Amino acid sequence: MPQPQKDDQGGRLLHLRDGSMRALHASEHVVERGFHDVHLLASLVIGMLLVGFLLVAQWRGNDTVTQTLEGQSDQDLAIIIQELTVENVSLRDEVMRVQARILDAERATVSRTEVLNEATRELNALRLIAGLEAALGPGIIVSISDPDRVLLPQDFVALVHELRTGGAEAIAVNDVRLDARSGFGGGNGRVSVEGQTFSQNYEITAIGASSDLEQALTLPGGLKTTLTTFPGVTVEIEQSDSVTVPAKEAPVLVYGEAVQ
Template sequence: MSTAPPDGAAATPRVRANPWRRLVRAARPRATRAQVLAGLLCAALGFGVVVQVRQTDTAGLEDLRENELVRILDDTTERSDRLGEEVRQLQAARDELTAGSDSAEAAARAARSRADSYGLLAGTLPARGPGITATVTDPAGAVSAAQLLQTVQELRDAGAEALQIGATRVVASTAFLDAAAAADGGVVVDGRLEQPPYVVRAVGDPPTMATALDIPGGVRETLRQLGAQLAVTTSQDVAITALHAVSAPQYARPASPAPEQAPPQ
């Protein structure tokens, strides 16, 4: 285009120029009233467009026609039915799981309490409760394993639930042995040498156990004949702290109550 506009031609828009150049010239920022007003109105337009777009995005149902509303209602009803069905299934699953966890918890509780009582029986758990403390003083060194075993059995008969001699827990497999080498007596209980005075602690019903030691021809009389003394104190809180170390059985295996195969002939 040979008719390049001279300087200041912006004020004479009638010049027949290249339309692109005209556009560029019109777009050149000038603080004229026209530019400012056009800018303001365009700002209003952009604002209005954005606001309206957002409004349309969040528009409710009031703009829709009847058949569209019916379709939406159908869709919604169907979806609600589907979700209701899902809710029912999930509730059933939840109930099932809750019931399952309840019975599992009950089983775990029962197993725990069984483990506790087995632990007391096997001597792997410390015990405390009402009971007696029997102290056998043996100045002559005449008390042997037999007398201690008799004492223990007497206490067991009287319902002792946990027993301890000196620092040794007495359990079903506890062995009593006379200590041959000891000068002033002594009894080997489960491999540990106990020396007089023998302190026997038992948890159980205190009066029953105290009486059991006093029966005629019983422990107290036997000990007295040997020159030993038996002192019994009852208490509401006897602590059995010694533990029995359980070793895994080497030969015995649990047998199922109903053997699956016949024993070999």
């Protein structure tokens, strides 16, 4: 019986058969030790424990690797690449759209800023003209001395008129700012303006092109000549690069309203 097996299937199988036959023999004749041997049982149990543990660890590791690119098949990788390409293109489109929107927004902001700047300039000019802001700039300082108190309010009206004609942007008399509604009053050697009364010494400051302003007053037959013909009156005009004109309080209008 063993001979043909050896010829047919080679030595290994025969050997196996031999082993099993021997085992069979043994189990028949010897009292079965089997799994009752403590060492044997302990070794095998520990071995199986290890196998189970390693199996689970391996299972977990395999799970994670299939989620990474390394573990993917070529077809899957191709699909992933295609998906990523499509996504890439759409993201690029979105980036371009967003950039266009940013440009639009920037342009809008710039134009809004320009409008705002323009409005601010306008407002500043209006506040300057209305006298709500102190003004600083080149101009002239006119010092008038009238020890004999001969000057009349009309003389100051004429003076202010001349200065305005000369292009004055802001005018103050003894640090009292004049605006569109200011008027001169008084008499008997006193001059009152904006509720304050002055006499004898006057200092008029005006902001504008200083040489033009000076010329407006010193023209032949102009106001300076006229004023200095009064007894005791002296007029001194000084050009300055930096003249300060103070602000006045905002007017409270009772009757008038702006027509929209």
